[in-house]
Amino acid sequence: MNSNILNIECLRLISDGSGVGYMNGIATFVPGLLPGETAEVAVSKTKKKWQRASLLNLIQRSPERIDAPCTVFEGCGGCQLQHTTYAETLLWKQRWVEDALARIGKISAEVKPTLGMEHPWRYRNKARLHRLPTGELGYYKEKSKDQVNFHDCLLLSEGMNRWIKRTEELLGEGYPEIHTLTFRENTKNEGLLIIEGMPGESLSVPENNDFFEALAKEGLRSIWNLDAEGSLQLIWGDEEFSQTILGLTFELSPLAFLQVNSRQTDLLYKLVLDAVALTGEEIVWDLYSGIGTLTLALATKAMKVTAIEENPYAVENAIQNAVNNHAVGNIEFLKGKVEQRMMKIEEEPDVVVLDPPRAGIHADVLQRLLELKPQRIIYVSCDPGTLARDLGGLTAGGYKVDSVQPVDMFPWTGHVECCCLLVRAE
């Protein structure tokens, strides 16, 4: 028998969709294997402390195993968890957060069960696609530039899939300089398309109005060109593109951040609003504030909100959104990096909301928060690793983790969002 072929029992699932078991005490990662399963596997990579193996033959099958509904699940890499039940994915997301907090942050806190979706499909409001020389549009496989073509991505709405197919047909093999296309869809199911040239190259913008008119019939509202310098030009359609969140309307520029799961966004923001527990007397800082989604909701319940955001397009949107929603009286919008702008504010906050990108907060932000000592910090995170690091720093500096609520913003993928409340320990 080949000594590389082993029997293994899977004990855990990790976020890239691999199962983990032990062979002679060595952690062995097997893509596609599920907890509770035993299998024959072939070792493909060996390191000092771990090894990787591929699944040859399933001996004991988990009752949680399902056939992935997507036909390109195995080759795509966009989803990591379609081979198990939705309930099981929610359970593991809760464990990943618990594990990161304990291992990285040295925090033992109760992590609540992950709040999932009733219908966990067709939730993504954004898709970034690349084009083959033959004209087909597809995703890049994770960590590579190999392209995956698909007929129907089950994370996107039927409308967005239709825009993609129609764009592919209309472009055909023409316009070879168009290389990357990003579609966004709002809560009214209207679409926006951003086109880009080859990496580092600007496009000469197509002037074919028939092409644009045909896409408009499918529900696309506007087409933008993003040039190699990173600036945007509207090449066709309507500049305005709005999204409804918690009953308010937000203008959104093509490059501004928006939660990718519109249906779960209200739920996530309601958790934040519950956690801040405002009485109307508080000074609140909304750090990493995007287009002002949380800022406006916070301002209805606080004395004053100061919002900081670095993306100039998003800040412009946020100011306009405050005007449009009659919420200008008690909000100050500051443009710039949080780690720089917050140092210059003289007023001290009672409550701070943090919603940073995956990298988490800058060490200077953490340090300044420990000096300012706000009563409450609400940390919204899309990366359990950096969340755990930052909560570790905040708890070491006098905060107590009051609640940790994972929310499934990204069903069938290894990603998980969390809303955490921290309060001053003394």
Ligand SMILES: C[S@@+](CC[C@H](N)C(=O)[O-])C[C@H]1O[C@@H](n2cnc3c(N)ncnc32)[C@H](O)[C@@H]1O
């Ligand atoms: C996860 S989004 C949150 C946005 C907003 N709170 C929302 O819910 O829509 C993170 C935001 O932080 C901004 N950002 C990233 N790094 C930043 C920094 N160092 N300083 C200020 N803003 C930053 C991004 O442009 C993005 O809008």
